[in-house]
Amino acid sequence: xxxxxxxxxxxxxxxxxxxxxxxxxxxxxxxxxxxxxxxxxxxxxxxxxxxxxxxxxxxxxxxxxxxxxxxxxxxxxxxxxxxxxxxxxxxxxxxxxxxxxxxxxxxxxxxxxxxxxxxxxxxxxxxxxxxxxxxxxxxxxxxxxxxxxxxxxxxxxxxxxxxxxxxxxxxxxxxxxxxxxxxxxxxxxxxxxxxxxxxxxxxxxxxxxxxxxxxxxxxxxxxxxxxxxxxxxxxxxxxxxxxxxxxxxxxxxxxxxxxxxxxxxxxxxxxxxxxxxxxxxxxxxxxxxx
Amino acid sequence: xxxxxxxxxxxxxxxxxxxxxxxxxxxxxxxxxxxxxxxxxxxxxxxxxxxxxxxxxxxxxxxxxxxxxxxxxxxxxxxxxxxxxxxxxxxxxxxxxxxxxxxxxxxxxxxxxxxxxxxxxxxxxxxxxxxxxxxxxxxxxxxxxxxxxxxxxxxxxxxxxxxxxxxxxxxxxxxxxxxxxxxxxxxxxxxxxxxxxxxxxxxxxxxxxxxxxxxxxxxxxxxxxxxxxxxxxxxxxxxxxxxxxxxxxx
Numbered sequence: 042x043x044x045x046x047x048x049x050x051x052x053x054x055x056x057x058x059x060x061x062x063x064x065x066x067x068x069x070x071x072x073x074x075x076x077x078x079x080x081x082x083x084x085x086x087x088x089x090x091x092x093x094x095x096x097x098x099x100x101x102x103x104x105x106x107x108x109x110x111x112x113x114x115x116x117x118x119x120x121x122x123x124x125x126x127x128x129x130x131x132x133x134x135x136x137x138x139x140x141x142x143x144x145x146x147x148x149x150x151x152x153x154x155x156x157x158x159x160x161x162x163x164x165x166x167x168x169x170x171x172x173x174x175x176x177x178x179x180x181x182x183x184x185x186x187x188x189x190x191x192x193x194x195x196x197x198x199x200x201x202x203x204x205x206x207x208x209x210x211x212x213x214x215x216x217x218x219x220x221x222x223x224x225x226x227x228x229x230x231x232x233x234x235x236x237x238x239x240x241x242x243x244x245x246x247x248x249x250x251x252x253x254x255x256x257x258x259x260x261x262x263x264x265x266x267x268x269x270x271x272x273x274x275x276x277x278x279x280x281x282x283x284x285x286x287x288x289x290x291x292x293x294x295x296x297x298x299x300x301x302x303x304x305x306x307x308x309x310x311x312x313x314x315x316x317x318x319x320x321x322x323x324x325x326x327x328x329x330x331x
Numbered sequence: 332x333x334x335x336x337x338x339x340x341x342x343x344x345x346x347x348x349x350x351x352x353x354x355x356x357x358x359x360x361x362x363x364x365x366x367x368x369x370x371x372x373x374x375x376x377x378x379x380x381x382x383x384x385x386x387x388x389x390x391x392x393x394x395x396x397x398x399x400x401x402x403x404x405x406x407x408x409x410x411x412x413x414x415x416x417x418x419x420x421x422x423x424x425x426x427x428x429x430x431x432x433x434x435x436x437x438x439x440x441x442x443x444x445x446x447x448x449x450x451x452x453x454x455x456x457x458x459x460x461x462x463x464x465x466x467x468x469x470x471x472x473x474x475x476x477x478x479x480x481x482x483x484x485x486x487x488x489x490x491x492x493x494x495x496x497x498x499x500x501x502x503x504x505x506x507x508x509x510x511x512x513x514x515x516x517x518x519x520x521x522x523x524x525x526x527x528x529x530x531x532x533x534x535x536x537x538x539x540x541x542x543x544x545x546x547x548x549x550x551x552x553x554x555x556x557x558x559x560x561x562x563x564x565x566x567x568x569x570x571x572x573x574x575x576x577x578x579x580x581x
Contacts, residue, residue, distance in 0.1 A: 095395060159574035
């Protein structure tokens, strides 16, 4: 009689993944970014055209939304670099209480739903402060506490092109790191998170500040950094779009790599990994008798 | 039958959507909520005043001037008394300066032009999001205040305008701290020509650290005050009475 060799079962262990400051700032960031996006679209709708440079050369926007009437119905259009797209129902013209009206982004994507720039601005600036203070706290603790260097900056071995390509290939096949490898972020995660917290989020704040005539007077380098107030407005919009793109990818990855495990780790801090079982400690082989 | 059921589902979806939106709007427009949100305006003003200490707004070159500077808000006041002044080429127009001042004034356009002036090519930022660059020439606001002699109790300057917009007279308020900013002027010329009606003839305010709605056009009277809550809607300006922030620096 033979006994089938049993492969040792991996053990699920809970590891401490996220520090309290990361968890708190993560959720405050999520809430404020959501409200900033919706109130920001309200502000965008007040002049749904974007330009590059110091000023608005009307009619020369690189991105614009509008509506025109033909055959008794309203048509919404989005113009990108001269190319016209019919976006009726979503951009340029959308339904308000069942009736098509001319507006950039639709009512269900703005705070408040009606066109009300003044109120949109109140929401935007309040949560801009929440967002900026929260990000400052996070970055300061991440830099001083070691989170940035320990968890987010890729190691030398991680940035080897071979390794990066390998990770991309694994992600495309939805194979995520397991076991000991799952204890740390992979290079694609590190790149995405680092890009968001040290590049996209600070650019949101700086480009937003550049739209303020008062802050431009106090910090003229802001205008030079973004090459003009209208460029800053465009970059604010593009960066917000990139954050929305990050959000969707983030959601897909959270679901694909274990929704509850990921959500729990961002609430309680505990993340389950499948650890390799400890090697069986075999008794030292007994040497031949002399 | 599938069609009515589908219609029913769409109807239910639309109703739920409408409920969700009106629920959000109830929170978004709740006066208590708006009051809390408005605290950010105070923070904006305090922090920017602290950081800024009255730095100058960037000035541009003639080459940067916008060919078609957009005129917004009132572009031709419907008011009969204003139209009468236009017919008469503002010959009888006088700027009144009163309130908390030592020497109340009534100055003609020529008298204003004789006062110290400044020319600046600056960027005009509308609260809607667009920007235009223009050259402005006007009397230094600070010089005018010195001529009238502001009393120590004066905290704000109310600018009363000739135009009626949406049923109410346009007005604005400027803090005394901004009245003496070098780039705060009452402009009577734009791009080298007398100020057009669309841009606020005969004079308009230019306070370059602020958004477009602060740049009152068709200015008729300046009143130095210690408070403004008794004027019109009490919020310190035409757009402020519609819910816009009075600071207007961002």
